[in-house]
Amino acid sequence: MLYLVRRSAALIVVLVGVSTISFALGVLAPGDPAELWLERALGRPPSDSQIQDQRLLMGLDRPLVAQYLTWLNGLRMGELGRSWGTGRSVFTELSEALPHTVLLAVATLTASIGVAIPLGVAAAARPGSLIDHGSRAAAVLGTSLPTFLLGYILMLLFGVQLRLLPVFGSGSASHLVLPTMTLGFGLAGMFTRVIRSNVLASLGEEYILAARARGVPTRLVLYRHALRASLIPFITIAGLSLGHLLSGAVIVEWIFSWPGLGKLGVDAIHNRDYPLIQGWVLFMSAVFAVSSLGADLAYRWLDPRVRLAKDGRA
Amino acid sequence: MPVISQMKVTLRANGSLRAGVAIVVLMLTLTIAAPVVAPYDPLSTGPAMLEGPSLAHPMGTDALGRDLFSRILFGARLSLGAALLTMLLIVTAGVTLGLVSGYNGGWSDAILMRLADVVLSIPSLILALAIVGLFRAGLMSLVFALSGVWWVRYARLTRGLVLTSRERVFVEAARALGAGDSRILIRHVLPDILRSVTVVATLDVGSVVLAVSALTFLGMGTQPPTPEWGAMINEGKDFLFVAPHVMLFPGLALSLTVLGFNLLGDGLVDRIGATESRPR
Numbered sequence: 001m002l003y004l005v006r007r008s009a010a011l012i013v014v015l016v017g018v019s020t021i022s023f024a025l026g027v028l029a030p031g032d033p034a035e036l037w038l039e040r041a042l043g044r045p046p047s048d049s050q051i052q053d054q055r056l057l058m059g060l061d062r063p064l065v066a067q068y069l070t071w072l073n074g075l076r077m078g079e080l081g082r083s084w085g086t087g088r089s090v091f092t093e094l095s096e097a098l099p100h101t102v103l104l105a106v107a108t109l110t111a112s113i114g115v116a117i118p119l120g121v122a123a124a125a126r127p128g129s130l131i132d133h134g135s136r137a138a139a140v141l142g143t144s145l146p147t148f149l150l151g152y153i154l155m156l157l158f159g160v161q162l163r164l165l166p167v168f169g170s171g172s173a174s175h176l177v178l179p180t181m182t183l184g185f186g187l188a189g190m191f192t193r194v195i196r197s198n199v200l201a202s203l204g205e206e207y208i209l210a211a212r213a214r215g216v217p218t219r220l221v222l223y224r225h226a227l228r229a230s231l232i233p234f235i236t237i238a239g240l241s242l243g244h245l246l247s248g249a250v251i252v253e254w255i256f257s258w259p260g261l262g263k264l265g266v267d268a269i270h271n272r273d274y275p276l277i278q279g280w281v282l283f284m285s286a287v288f289a290v291s292s293l294g295a296d297l298a299y300r301w302l303d304p305r306v307r308l309a310k311d312g313r314a
Numbered sequence: 315m316p317v318i319s320q321m322k323v324t325l326r327a328n329g330s331l332r333a334g335v336a337i338v339v340l341m342l343t344l345t346i347a348a349p350v351v352a353p354y355d356p357l358s359t360g361p362a363m364l365e366g367p368s369l370a371h372p373m374g375t376d377a378l379g380r381d382l383f384s385r386i387l388f389g390a391r392l393s394l395g396a397a398l399l400t401m402l403l404i405v406t407a408g409v410t411l412g413l414v415s416g417y418n419g420g421w422s423d424a425i426l427m428r429l430a431d432v433v434l435s436i437p438s439l440i441l442a443l444a445i446v447g448l449f450r451a452g453l454m455s456l457v458f459a460l461s462g463v464w465w466v467r468y469a470r471l472t473r474g475l476v477l478t479s480r481e482r483v484f485v486e487a488a489r490a491l492g493a494g495d496s497r498i499l500i501r502h503v504l505p506d507i508l509r510s511v512t513v514v515a516t517l518d519v520g521s522v523v524l525a526v527s528a529l530t531f532l533g534m535g536t537q538p539p540t541p542e543w544g545a546m547i548n549e550g551k552d553f554l555f556v557a558p559h560v561m562l563f564p565g566l567a568l569s570l571t572v573l574g575f576n577l578l579g580d581g582l583v584d585r586i587g588a589t590e591s592r593p594r
Contacts, residue, residue, distance in 0.1 A: 017432030021441075029448040140580075144573035146524055148531050148547060149565035152554055160555055247439035251528055265440070266532055269447030281444045285436040
């Protein structure tokens with residue numbers, strides 16, 4: 001409990017820091033926001049008096065500290081301003097895109113773990129075998145192949161040559177397949193290597209020898225004994241990959257026109273939609289921080305050794 | 315020449331290091347020799363548009379009839395140049411700040427580390443994207459944006475290494491001999507930690523190359539006629555279904571380069587791991 005309080009306090013400090021950075025981005029960005037906004041709204045260069053009025057309206061004449069405090073105060077209520085592009089609340093835009101990104105992320109994690117577990121265990125069961133070498137090569141390839149290249153190759157292969165899957169947009173389960181494969185390829189490779197080395201390490205433990213001596217079949221030894229012990233450290237790795245997943249989602253969503261947070265952010269940047277960009281940075285960091293905390297808590301919950309040792313109760 | 319003979323042993327012993335060195339050397343040579351090797355001017359258009367590979371155009375032509383092979387060769391100069399410059403800035407800034415911060419401690423150290431916490435809590439590609447997007451798209455602002463978010467890891471790493479290094483006997487000995495702080499830092503602490511930093515940096519080059527091209531792919535780098543790998547892939551995507559080679563060849567060049575740097579880094583870690591376990 002104490003741990004949870006401490007971590008949540010650290011989370012708040014970090015989020016205040018991130019919100020300061022996203023506020024600073026807006027202040028430091030070249031160009032007068034009032035002028036930029038008017039240009040967009042009027043469709044022609046605004047007059048000086050119009051700019052003056054707009055500056056007053058946006059509160060840009062106030063001291064920076066006051067502007068910053070207003071920004072922070074707004075954040076408390078989820079108020080991130082209005083998108084210049086659509087005129088809708090930035091918070092609404094972001095929270096409407098969030099479920100799509102969560103869906104993609106969960107599908108990707110599930111798929112890559114689903115591929116990595118059997119492959120990793122098989123590779124550990126027979127080091128030096130074809131599966132072992134093959135999965136190693138795939139893992140190296142996975143970290144070297146840019147997601148945008150892989151995405152288009154898969155699009156070409158499954159969408160055009162084989163005509164199996166839709167290549168753009170969202171709406172059905174089949175729309176999810178290609179983005180998930182693109183985003184999951186590198187992760188699956190990395191996960192396979194981690195599971196392989198963890199299982200290989202635990203195969204040397206005495207309880208494995210004991211299980212074998214009792215006549216437990218190899219399959220059960222691998223999956224019930226060796227794998228189980230390997231899964232706990234694996235959760236940490238999966239937690240660490242969340243940042244990679246969010247960054248990767250930006251590119252994958254843009255390629256496949258998947259209406260999630262990543263596409264929203266890139267479109268906002270192309271539109272020079274300042275409030276949306278600022279809100280996006282903050283929101284992505286919050287998603288990242290909260291999910292990292294979640295992974296951390298899951299790890300502690302699953303492994304009583306960590307939970308007890310760090311709370312000083314052991 | 316003990317270093318050379320040591321290197322020979324390394325190269326023979328370690329397959330991935332050898333393959334990595336071969337790929338990286340090949341790519342860097344082609345990059346430097348681009349004006350000599352390239353059969354055409356990368357910007358000159360021709361009548362043959364979106365044609366597949368042929369004898370005249372080994373990698374085919376793009377939508378404006380430009381020779382893809384020549385564009386890829388010249389593109390390497392910008393893509394790899396930007397990545398290596400970014401790497402240089404990251405390491406220089408990170409190591410300098412980490413050194414000073416770790417050695418001096420105090421409030422400047424505390425501020426730097428809190429800043430590091432915050433920057434690290436924003437996924438780096440996202441922050442870099444927002445910075446380039448809000449400021450000005452262009453290869454140089456891209457380099458600065460990436461360096462701005464990436465140096466933090468090196469500052470942290472260096473600071474951690476300095477904290478152990480400054481307690482070592484040779485630092486005490488140097489101080490006893492009357493060496494000042496800056497001399498101790500530069501002549502004693504820096505050489506001690508540089509090896510670990512180099513290994514980490516080698517492992518990171520591939521990621522930096524990928525990050526640069528991801529940003530240029532999203533349109534944050536060069537403007538259209540300029541050849542650059544990420545931008546070329548972006549231009550090629552419009553012809554994906556009619557002429558996939560326009561996108562695939564720059565993509566392959568990029569992947570091969572990243573693969574080379576990754577193999578080099580992995581091989582180096584294996585090798586250092588083998589020597590590190592021997593008592594020094």
